Amino acid sequence: MHAALTILRKDLRIEWRTRESVSTLLALGVLLLVVFTIAHDPTREEQPRLAPSVLWATFVFTGLLGVQRSFLLEREQDCLAGLLMAPIDPSAIFVGKLLANLAVLGVMQAIVVPLVAVLLHVDMLPVLPAVLLVLTLGNLGFAAGATLFAAVAARTRAREVLLPLLLLPLVLPVLIAGVKATQAVLTKGFAEAGDALRVLVAFDVVFVVAGFLLFAYVVRD
Amino acid sequence: MITPVVAEGLRRTFAGVSVLAGVDLVVEGGECVALLGANGAGKTTLLRVLATLLRPSGGTLKLFGEDATLRAPAMLRKIGYVGHESACYGDLTARENLDFYARLYRIDDADARVEELVEWTALGAAVRRPVRTFSRGMIQRLALARALLHRPELLLLDEPFSGLDPQATATLEALLIDLRQAGHAIVLSTHDVPRAAALASRVVMLHRGRIDWDGSGGQAAGVAIAARFDALVVKRA
Numbered sequence: 483m484h485a486a487l488t489i490l491r492k493d494l495r496i497e498w499r500t501r502e503s504v505s506t507l508l509a510l511g512v513l514l515l516v517v518f519t520i521a522h523d524p525t526r527e528e529q530p531r532l533a534p535s536v537l538w539a540t541f542v543f544t545g546l547l548g549v550q551r552s553f554l555l556e557r558e559q560d561c562l563a564g565l566l567m568a569p570i571d572p573s574a575i576f577v578g579k580l581l582a583n584l585a586v587l588g589v590m591q592a593i594v595v596p597l598v599a600v601l602l603h604v605d606m607l608p609v610l611p612a613v614l615l616v617l618t619l620g621n622l623g624f625a626a627g628a629t630l631f632a633a634v635a636a637r638t639r640a641r642e643v644l645l646p647l648l649l650l651p652l653v654l655p656v657l658i659a660g661v662k663a664t665q666a667v668l669t670k671g672f673a674e675a676g677d678a679l680r681v682l683v684a685f686d687v688v689f690v691v692a693g694f695l696l697f698a699y700v701v702r703d
Numbered sequence: 704m705i706t707p708v709v710a711e712g713l714r715r716t717f718a719g720v721s722v723l724a725g726v727d728l729v730v731e732g733g734e735c736v737a738l739l740g741a742n743g744a745g746k747t748t749l750l751r752v753l754a755t756l757l758r759p760s761g762g763t764l765k766l767f768g769e770d771a772t773l774r775a776p777a778m779l780r781k782i783g784y785v786g787h788e789s790a791c792y793g794d795l796t797a798r799e800n801l802d803f804y805a806r807l808y809r810i811d812d813a814d815a816r817v818e819e820l821v822e823w824t825a826l827g828a829a830v831r832r833p834v835r836t837f838s839r840g841m842i843q844r845l846a847l848a849r850a851l852l853h854r855p856e857l858l859l860l861d862e863p864f865s866g867l868d869p870q871a872t873a874t875l876e877a878l879l880i881d882l883r884q885a886g887h888a889i890v891l892s893t894h895d896v897p898r899a900a901a902l903a904s905r906v907v908m909l910h911r912g913r914i915d916w917d918g919s920g921g922q923a924a925g926v927a928i929a930a931r932f933d934a935l936v937v938k939r940a
Contacts, residue, residue: 484806484809485807488803488806488807489807492792492795492803495795495799496792496794496795499794499795500794555792558792558793559788559789559790559791559792559793560786560787560788560789560790561790561791561792563754563756563784563786563788563790564790564791564804564849565807566755566756567754567755567756567779567782567783567784567790568779568804568807568808569776569777569779569780569807569808570776570807571776702756702757702758
């Protein structure tokens with residue numbers, strides 16, 4: 483855990499200094515939100531039902547970009563070799579990068595979620611803890627899968643194309659469960675989100691364990 | 704003392720192309736082995752395999768008596784590697800880069816060691832500047848400092864003199880001699896035949912992924928090594 487936290491601290495320091503990921507993700511996130519909202523032009527009754535799909539579509543596109551950038555950082559100057567040469571378990575690199583990706587996703591969502599509430603007139607305050615729980619579970623599954631596959635894609639020339647191709651089919655259950663859980667929380671209440679939350683938890687466990695175990699094999703040539 | 708490097712029949716292919724085609728190499732503690740060879744001879748690939756960054760496609764590699772493919776942390780702690788790139792983050796300062804790696808290696812006297820290496824690299828006030836503002840020579844000195852942080856017993860250097868000014872080159876040469884005399888094993892690749900001959904205790908010439916020649920280094924052997932290298936380059940042409 484010491485190595486993972488060291489890597490997390492390094493990534494956050496670089497992000498704090500450059501603000502490249504957060505600013506890019508925010509710009510893209512807000513743009514996608516506006517486009518989705520204008521394109522659907524929902525009635526006031528339809529807006530709460532539209533919010534989950536708009537939210538999650540925005541998270542997927544911005545999340546892919548963020549995770550990709552986090553591994554480009556390690557490719558520049560062959561920093562990944564520096565990490566791999568260190569006497570640490572490669573799974574610590576996975577955990578460190580995962581935590582850093584979760585932090586960037588969290589910051590982006592802290593701005594995008596209130597914007598969705600404003601643009602789609604969704605009163606999120608009464609259900610905010612439930613929404614946060616759904617987002618946390620969804621982020622964990624998505625970020626774990628994305629961190630693992632970004633390490634695979636980072637070794638190839640066509641990484642920008644390869645990451646979505648590899649990742650999206652696999653994280654589809656997380657996205658569907660995320661949309662359904664958010665929809666249930668916003669329209670029917672937390673109790674109705676049980677099934678979708680269980681799916682999210684199951685996929686979180688699968689992706690985190692798979693990343694932890696497989697990272698050492700995918701990250702080396 | 705356990706032999707740092709014992710490689711037998713090392714092979715490595717990339718997409719079906721053989722880059723290492725059966726390399727046998729033993730490097731003892733206190734030896735400085737210079738790898739010479741034309742571009743594409745396999746020097747960088749051999750160094751990356753020895754650094755455990757590339758898996759061998761065949762053959763066996765033991766580092767400090769352990770199977771290198773297992774990458775035991777205790778074994779990795781004994782290896783320092785400088786490749787073509789610095790493995791330092793451009794948005795961090797030199798000092799932050801060294802602190803980061805010192806934490807990863809859990810170096811006890813991290814602050815003192817970093818100070819010592821900062822002094823050796825003569826980066827001075829630049830140590831608080833982001834690495835992306837550094838010249839090639841400064842980056843190379845920082846990369847060497849990073850590789851030496853944990854006092855490795857085996858140092859693998861891929862063209863370490865590239866981009867260094869004469870003063871830094873002389874400092875590095877003196878450091879390599881000190882390390883060798885202290886019993887460290889060094890494997891370095893270079894295109895600089897006179898320097899390789901002068902610095903190394905052994906010179907190994909690679910040709911098409913195989914060892915073509917393996918002989919003693921030293922000033923006295925310089926002329927013979929240069930003649931052999933010229934013959935190798937002609938053979939390649």
